[in-house]
Amino acid sequence: MKKFDVIIVGAGPGGLFAGYKLAGKLSVAIFDMGRDIDKRKCPSDLSQSFCQKCKPCNITYGVGGAGGLSDGKLNYPIPEFPSSFTVGGDLLGLVDTEYLLKKMEEVDEIFLKHGAPDEVYGTDMEKVNEFLRKANSAGIEFVPLKQRHVGSDELPKVIKSIEKYLKDNGVKIYTRKTVVDINPKEKVITLKNGEKYAYDYLIIGVGRGGSEWLEKWVKQYNIAVSEKAKFIDVGVRVEVPASIMDEITSVIYDPKLRVLTKRHDDYVRTFCTCPRGWVIREDYGDFCLVNGHSKAKEKTNNTNFALLGHYEFTEPFEEPNEWGRDLARITTKLGGGNPIVQRLRDLRLGRRSTERRIANNRLVQPTLKTAIPGDISLAYPGRVIDDIIDALEALDKVIPGVADDSTLLYAPEIKFYSLRLKVNSEMETSIPNVYAIGDGAGVSRGIVGAAVTGLIAAESILRKAKKSS
Ligand SMILES: Cc1cc2nc3c(=O)[nH]c(=O)nc-3n(C[C@H](O)[C@H](O)[C@H](O)COP(=O)(O)OP(=O)(O)OC[C@H]3O[C@@H](n4cnc5c(N)ncnc54)[C@H](O)[C@@H]3O)c2cc1C
Structure with a gap:
């Protein structure tokens, strides 16, 4: 059976950014049930009732994840406005502000390096404060954020560039491979076609599209959950x-x-x-x-x-x-x-x-x-x-x-809302060396948040791997 130091399930932003951090340092494989980014096309003619053309749906599944064909709005908090940290998940409940901001900067740098636009919205503070005043006077809460907009026409190119970086640095990316079981005792994953792969460390980043499967897996192996979706x-x-x-x-x-x-x-x-x-x-x-x-x-x-x-x-x-x-x-x-x-x-x-x-x-x-x-x-x-x-x-x-x-x-x-897995500040679950990141684990709700959790898990794995070597 083939073995990797790290197996990542899901090539969404969470999985890709975890892979990014690990690339060239450990042997890494990413498995995704969807297609490669350049094969993810949504049929433009959706005139038939109920589109069943792509299985799995290219909008939600594949390299780049649920955000792969999306608008690519990258949301970043503004520290002066504490409520801005509540957008895209509640990561402050897990890590401290300074570390979180550092990881967000890292995510932004990677996006910029791979083609995200320079323009940042939400930085004209005079206009932002004017809108804040207007909204608050009408009894409406407004949450200022810094935002970059990649655009659904440009995002696939950015993802392709990230994917190329991963491959050039030795990360194996397997598409159309659905993981149906993870056996944490044997440290083995099983694919739908019966193939098995072994790992030392595992990162689960299956997104919302994989959350139904994740819920069943969590029950089957008695993985600790911090909150059921309420x-x-x-x-x-x-x-x-x-x-x-x-x-x-x-x-x-x-x-x-x-x-x-x-x-x-x-x-x-x-x-x-x-x-x-x-x-x-x-x-x-x-x-x-x-x-x-x-x-x-x-x-x-x-x-x-x-x-x-x-x-x-x-x-x-x-x-x-x-x-x-x-x-x-x-x-x-x-x-x-x-x-x-x-x-x-x-x-x-x-x-x-x-x-x-x-x-x-x-x-x-x-x-x-x-x-x-x-x-x-x-x-x-x-x-x-x-x-x-x-x-x-x-x-x-x-x-x-x-x-x-x-x-x-x-x-x-x-x-x-996905159920929220119990993870520590390094995104490690109740099972040692098994990490859960991104939207599927309920720890993020957006591209940047998911990517940040991927980086955090990868950093933890690198620390552990260094200690044990
Ligand atoms: C149309 C759309 C537009 C969006 N626009 C924005 C936006 O502008 N800004 C923003 O911040 N967020 C946006 N989002 C949300 C954003 O895409 C998600 O928050 C983000 O992608 C979550 O990342 P993730 O890595 O946790 O999971 P996902 O991106 O969902 O990736 C999970 C991956 O796991 C794979 N997978 C699932 N189960 C299995 C399995 N059993 N075996 C193998 N692979 C599996 C899936 O194929 C998928 O590729 C949008 C979402 C959609 C659907």
């Missing part, structure tokens, strides 16, 4: 004319705004703004979700962002992800296997959008052509619908026009 974020993707958001998005690419809603006092946030971008769909077997992306060069006349309510489940029902999957399934069903799009006017009036109503919506036409005009309120609970309307009306005070009748809403837009 939360879920459910909402819509909002699409508006870019002109109403240009002023803010030219300063802060992806403004993070947080609202407590009028009727239910629920926490609703904006997320993943895609200025002059596209709304897209992602397929997850028996349901689809919507998302967004924007390119560095090509632009549309629309801007979209996610608007997500945060819901907690305690007892007796403790399966928020199941609830979310049910909502996604019913919404997808109502859309005939597609996402639903609805004008805000129709949602307010309690009626479905139709093709004619959407066609008449002159200010903004959907960029996701395969979304079916329908009624989101037939799929989502009333409380979620109230929250969406209340949050848009609150946001209208800082982004005038966002709650206009013409605003388009797409569903299902749902962000699932």
Whole structure:
């Protein structure tokens, strides 16, 4: 059986950055169930109901991970604004601020070295503070961040360059290889095709796409979990004319705004703004979700962002992800296997959008052509619908026009939380030499956070390997 010093499961940002740190120092293999970055193409013609063209879905799986074909927004905290550390995961609960900032700088340097753009948003503090004042006066929390935008057209090139660096430095990258079992006692992984590989150190970075498998594995081997997923974020993707958001998005690419809603006092946030971008769909077997992306060069006349309510489940029902999957399934069903799009006017009036109503919506036409005009309120609970309307009306005070009748809403837009594995400050699980990083382990929620956890795990392995040699 072939043996490596380090096996990494998953070639997302977590896995790639762990590999980056280990490259040339130890023997490393990365296994990913998806395709190589240049083979990851999403069929542009998604006109058929329910895209099943790529298995696994090229948007979510493959070298570069879930972010591989994404917008590539790289979010970095600004120390003067402590809330900025809460974006992209709660890493401060695991490591101290100084170390975290150092690792983020390292991530940024690697991205820059491999082609990320020089431009940084969120650094014009006069304008940032002016927007902060405006948002706070309207009772809205605004989280300033430094952001780089790579663009979905450029990100694959950046990933390709990182991948080349890894290969040039001896890292083996195996694609279309699904890991079905990890036996921590024997220190062996098993692939779907039956092949087995041995390791000294293991890093699990399977992302959200691998979280269902990870949950089963954790139960099977009794791996310590620090928190079961108690939360879920459910909402819509909002699409508006870019002109109403240009002023803010030219300063802060992806403004993070947080609202407590009028009727239910629920926490609703904006997320993943895609200025002059596209709304897209992602397929997850028996349901689809919507998302967004924007390119560095090509632009549309629309801007979209996610608007997500945060819901907690305690007892007796403790399966928020199941609830979310049910909502996604019913919404997808109502859309005939597609996402639903609805004008805000129709949602307010309690009626479905139709093709004619959407066609008449002159200010903004959907960029996701395969979304079916329908009624989101037939799929989502009333409380979620109230929250969406209340949050848009609150946001209208800082982004005038966002709650206009013409605003388009797409569903299902749902962000699932993974269970959180118990890891120490080095990302090591309850099993010595087995590390868990990134979104799948519940320790990050974004490209930079996942990459940071990869670096931290790799540094720990290098320290241990040095001691034992
Ligand atoms: C459309 C889209 C847009 C996004 N845009 C942004 C953005 O602009 N900015 C941002 O910060 N974040 C964004 N995100 C989120 C970001 O992509 C993730 O937070 C990040 O990729 C998580 O990194 P990860 O390494 O933990 O996992 P992932 O990137 O999910 O990578 C995990 C990898 O593991 C592989 N895998 C899973 N299970 C197995 C298995 N059993 N065997 C082998 N391989 C397996 C998968 O194929 C995948 O490649 C976006 C996500 C999506 C889907």
